[in-house]
Amino acid sequence: MQTVPKRLAVKLNLARAPQLQPADIMPIFQRWIQQRTVPGMLIDVIDYKHVAEGPGIVLIADEADYAWDLGAGQAGLRYIRKRALPDSLAAALRLCFERAVLAARQLEEEAPGAVVFDFAAAEISFLDRLAYPNEAGVASSTQSALSELLPGLLGTDVTLSRLHDDARYLLAFRCEAGRSLADLMPVSALAG
Amino acid sequence: MTSWKERLQDEIPLEMAKLIDTYEAQMSLRQQGKMDEKVFAEARLRKGVYGQRYDNGQRHDGVRTQALAYPSDDIVKGPDTLWDAPGMQRIKIPYGGLSARQLEVLSELADEYADGILHITTRQDIQLHYVHIDDTPDLMRRLAAVGITTQEACGNSVRNITACALAGVCHDEAFDVSPYADAMTQFLLAHDDVQDFGRKFKVAFSGCAGHACGLVKMHDLGLLAQSREVAGEIQRGFTVFVGGGLGTVPHQAKALADFVTPEELLPLTQAIARVFARLGEKKNRNRARLKFLVAKLGIDEFRRLVEAELEALPHDPRHTAYLESVDDFVYKPAKAGLRLNGAPLPEGFDDWYRSNIYRQAQAGYSVVTLHTPLGDFTAQQGFELADIARKYVGDNIRLTVEQNIVLRWVADADLPALCRDLRKIGLGDAHAGTIVDITTCPGTDTCKLGIASSRGLTAELRTRLIERINLLPDAVRELKIKVSGCFNSCGQHHVADIGFFGNSRRSGNHKLPHFQVVLGGQWQQNAGSYGLAVGAVPAKAVPEVLAALTERYVAERAEDENFQSWVKQLGRKEIKAMLKPFMQLPTFEENPAFFSDWGDSRVYTIEDIGVGECAGEVVSLFSMEISKAESTHFEALLALDDGDWRRADENAYRAMVLAARALVRTKNLDVGDDSDRIVNEFRERFYDTELVYDRFAKGKFARYLFKRHAGQPTRLDEDYAHQVIDETQLFIENIHSAEQRINGVIVG
Numbered sequence: 053m054q055t056v057p058k059r060l061a062v063k064l065n066l067a068r069a070p071q072l073q074p075a076d077i078m079p080i081f082q083r084w085i086q087q088r089t090v091p092g093m094l095i096d097v098i099d100y101k102h103v104a105e106g107p108g109i110v111l112i113a114d115e116a117d118y119a120w121d122l123g124a125g126q127a128g129l130r131y132i133r134k135r136a137l138p139d140s141l142a143a144a145l146r147l148c149f150e151r152a153v154l155a156a157r158q159l160e161e162e163a164p165g166a167v168v169f170d171f172a173a174a175e176i177s178f179l180d181r182l183a184y185p186n187e188a189g190v191a192s193s194t195q196s197a198l199s200e201l202l203p204g205l206l207g208t209d210v211t212l213s214r215l216h217d218d219a220r221y222l223l224a225f226r227c228e229a230g231r232s233l234a235d236l237m238p239v240s241a242l243a244g
Numbered sequence: 245m246t247s248w249k250e251r252l253q254d255e256i257p258l259e260m261a262k263l264i265d266t267y268e269a270q271m272s273l274r275q276q277g278k279m280d281e282k283v284f285a286e287a288r289l290r291k292g293v294y295g296q297r298y299d300n301g302q303r304h305d306g307v308r309t310q311a312l313a314y315p316s317d318d319i320v321k322g323p324d325t326l327w328d329a330p331g332m333q334r335i336k337i338p339y340g341g342l343s344a345r346q347l348e349v350l351s352e353l354a355d356e357y358a359d360g361i362l363h364i365t366t367r368q369d370i371q372l373h374y375v376h377i378d379d380t381p382d383l384m385r386r387l388a389a390v391g392i393t394t395q396e397a398c399g400n401s402v403r404n405i406t407a408c409a410l411a412g413v414c415h416d417e418a419f420d421v422s423p424y425a426d427a428m429t430q431f432l433l434a435h436d437d438v439q440d441f442g443r444k445f446k447v448a449f450s451g452c453a454g455h456a457c458g459l460v461k462m463h464d465l466g467l468l469a470q471s472r473e474v475a476g477e478i479q480r481g482f483t484v485f486v487g488g489g490l491g492t493v494p495h496q497a498k499a500l501a502d503f504v505t506p507e508e509l510l511p512l513t514q515a516i517a518r519v520f521a522r523l524g525e526k527k528n529r530n531r532a533r534l535k536f537l538v539a540k541l542g543i544d545e546f547r548r549l550v551e552a553e554l555e556a557l558p559h560d561p562r563h564t565a566y567l568e569s570v571d572d573f574v575y576k577p578a579k580a581g582l583r584l585n586g587a588p589l590p591e592g593f594d595d596w597y598r599s600n601i602y603r604q605a606q607a608g609y610s611v612v613t614l615h616t617p618l619g620d621f622t623a624q625q626g627f628e629l630a631d632i633a634r635k636y637v638g639d640n641i642r643l644t645v646e647q648n649i650v651l652r653w654v655a656d657a658d659l660p661a662l663c664r665d666l667r668k669i670g671l672g673d674a675h676a677g678t679i680v681d682i683t684t685c686p687g688t689d690t691c692k693l694g695i696a697s698s699r700g701l702t703a704e705l706r707t708r709l710i711e712r713i714n715l716l717p718d719a720v721r722e723l724k725i726k727v728s729g730c731f732n733s734c735g736q737h738h739v740a741d742i743g744f745f746g747n748s749r750r751s752g753n754h755k756l757p758h759f760q761v762v763l764g765g766q767w768q769q770n771a772g773s774y775g776l777a778v779g780a781v782p783a784k785a786v787p788e789v790l791a792a793l794t795e796r797y798v799a800e801r802a803e804d805e806n807f808q809s810w811v812k813q814l815g816r817k818e819i820k821a822m823l824k825p826f827m828q829l830p831t832f833e834e835n836p837a838f839f840s841d842w843g844d845s846r847v848y849t850i851e852d853i854g855v856g857e858c859a860g861e862v863v864s865l866f867s868m869e870i871s872k873a874e875s876t877h878f879e880a881l882l883a884l885d886d887g888d889w890r891r892a893d894e895n896a897y898r899a900m901v902l903a904a905r906a907l908v909r910t911k912n913l914d915v916g917d918d919s920d921r922i923v924n925e926f927r928e929r930f931y932d933t934e935l936v937y938d939r940f941a942k943g944k945f946a947r948y949l950f951k952r953h954a955g956q957p958t959r960l961d962e963d964y965a966h967q968v969i970d971e972t973q974l975f976i977e978n979i980h981s982a983e984q985r986i987n988g989v990i991v992g
Binding site: 103106112134136 | 356360699
């Protein structure tokens with residue numbers, strides 16, 4: 053059985069360049085806190101748009117962060133689960149995918165036309181260099197585990213590729229899905 | 245699965261590992277309610293583990309104050325500071341010096357424990373934000389494995405020792421102060437004489453009088469390098485300044501000694517620390533910095549006390565041992581120094597060269613400044629910068645007090661290629677050290693004391709100024725802007741040409757974020773003079789205020805007249821009149837934008853301001869020391885649970901010695917670390933005199949210590965481990981009782 057990482061993140065990239073500025077995300081995230089729009093114990097919003105290819109605008113929560121992430125020059129929604137991860141890797145992945153899709157769909161709804169996500173792919177990062185060092189052996193076994201787990205979790209075939217082989221970087225994979233992840237996860241089933 | 249503790253056990257120096265283990269045990273005790281919250285708060289702060297805004301469990305969302313229901317809401321890590329609330333980890337980087345590997349590890353930690361951002365402070369530290377306290381022991385272990393400590397990064401002790409980022413390569417320095425800053429860092433770290441201060445103590449070194457980089461005149465202790473000729477030989481030394489500081493009431497440091505030799509440097513510092521610990525204010529934290537003691541006593545009396553302390557100081561070989569290795573403090577450039585050789589230059593290279601390059605004293609080499617906006621860079625940039633450093637300069641990386649990074653020992657011939665490589669990672673922007681390179685504290689983003697958004701304002705000003713930078717006259721380009729989120733001066737607004745610090749005003753039923761304008765401070769001459777507050781303007785009016793000030797300065801200044809001189813010439817009254825139109829407050833209905841802060845869409849409130857932890861918690865030296873005994877006793881219990889009888893016994897014995905030491909140090913600060921001496925003094929001072937005697941058990945508990953100190957146990961099994969741990973617990977309780985009887989109050 054695969055170890056549950058200390059932290060796990062799923063990022064959904066935009067399908068095309070956004071028609072809004074990162075600063076426009078700030079009031080949306082602030083509103084999410086006011087109205088408790090997304091799950092979690094939401095705390096604050098922090099602005100890192102001045103940093104090149106950084107975490108952008110981050111909605112900090114107790115157990116997870118939601119980021120309008122600008123990493124690798126690609127804007128997207130990144131859900132970073134920090135605490136209270138479920139006790140199996142499958143459940144943790146499921147949770148991260150659900151929450152990332154939920155937040156991305158919420159953004160599309162609040163900025164119609166300005167934000168369009170590519171729900172056919174996602175990036176999975178293991179923020180745990182102790183249990184998941186970015187080494188060839190670990191990468192290979194993790195990729196195998198993901199290949200087994202994700203079709204069942206997402207209800208579609210997936211193609212996985214390792215994002216970096218630099219041992220300093222987080223172990224991360226690009227996951228291309230056979231069907232739209234948004235269709236697979238109705239919002240109504242995810243809240244709470 | 246192994247833990248970081250197991251993985252790194254052979255890579256962490258033993259003393260450092262013990263300090264981290266003790267802290268981790270203190271965390272457990274606090275979570276079980278077995279350690280006083282104030283004592284734990286100070287212990288945590290002395291590990292650089294700091295509170296953050298909203299950690300009291302409340303946040304105003306622009307409409308109402310929401311309760312933040314953290315999972316372990318009844319456990320606190322300090323007064324009004326909830327255990328699960330994210331916090332800040334401050335990491336000491338002595339004189340800002342970093343190796344490529346250290347930069348990588350810091351970046352890994354930002355990735356895994358924070359929000360992916362590394363923040364450079366105005367005192368050459370690195371800060372990670374939104375860190376959970378449970379992650380901090382492993383974070384510290386990973387740092388310790390590469391030679392970095394967080395010990396005393398916050399709290400009432402000696403903070404990170406700073407020095408010019410150009411030390412060793414500067415044209416104007418008397419000599420390289422780096423080895424002296426390094427020696428003082430090692431000497432004072434966790435030193436007994438810096439554990440009983442009423443407030444923090446900041447030290448800075450500077451290589452010359454003229455430049456700003458060392459800022460010695462705004463520090464508790466400032467060391468300014470000097471050289472003099474004695475019998476035909478050049479002798480090194482320092483002019484020593486004491487009692488400087490910014491804060492609410494800035495003080496210029498006073499000269500304590502004109503010339504102190506390297507042999508005298510550490511003992512003098514120790515003597516100053518002792519005087520501060522003994523006579524510094526402990527109760528009123530607003531007057532507990534050294535500057536108030538120096539002002540109260542006068543510099544002459546303070547000098548007399550320090551000299552008397554110096555006379556009585558016990559001999560310590562460490563005072564001079566470091567001198568043998570001063571000359572070993574050499575830099576290893578990655579490449580030979582070669583001049584620019586006509587290679588093609590990237591576009592914009594000249595601008596970058598003009599603002600970001602300093603030609604070193606060593607021919608063929610330059611220092612390159614990387615402008616990090618708001619002092620922030622990402623973990624990814626950290627990894628890539630480590631690669632760039634290895635390629636061009638090796639480990640010659642330093643952080644600056646202007647929240648930038650410098651690469652030293654860059655071969656001039658490499659500058660075009662380096663410029664290209666830095667641009668690829670977003671760190672190749674020009675204009676370092678110009679008006680766009682604004683210093684800022686965290687402000688309301690993360691600081692509990694923040695009143696207005698210093699980072700929001702800085703980001704806004706920076707964006708506007710960059711758009712116009714090539715249109716600005718040189719006199720304006722060269723101005724320094726520094727922004728603090730409140731009057732506490734973490735953004736160093738007093739020493740800027742144009743400084744701002746946050747406050748608030750009221751219009752109707754609403755508050756508006758404001759910034760007080762502070763003009764004419766002097767950055768050069770080691771922060772040679774402080775600016776004057778001339779009036780508060782709404783935060784949203786600051787860009788227009790800045791434009792008005794700079795335009796008028798350019799229009800009216802005499803040739804070569806600098807900003808300070810122009811401000812002085814213009815006068816406070818005239819400046820106030822100039823600002824007056826900007827001080828008019830709209831109603832909420834007229835201009836709601838004025839009622840939100842920069843970079844924050846919420847309607848402004850001051851309800852989120854909390855109690856800061858800058859001042860630490862004032863707890864007695866005994867409380868801090870006995871807490872170490874208690875946490876070591878807890879480690880013994882853990883060893884018992886693990887079935888490791890030997891470790892249980894060793895920790896129990898160590899806990900008893902630490903408890904005895906805590907009591908002995910209330911009478912003799914110089915007892916040291918030797919267990920024989922500690923036990924002997926304990927026996928003489930407290931056992932033979934019956935001061936430690938329990939009413940009924942008499943000297944029984946003390947004899948547990950004597951018995952164990954007399955020799956190793958003859959058997960090591962579970963029964964014995966249980967027994968020695970129980971005896972240790974009773975002994976610690978006995979010490980607590982005795983201390984209360986003898987000295988009165990435990991927690992101040």
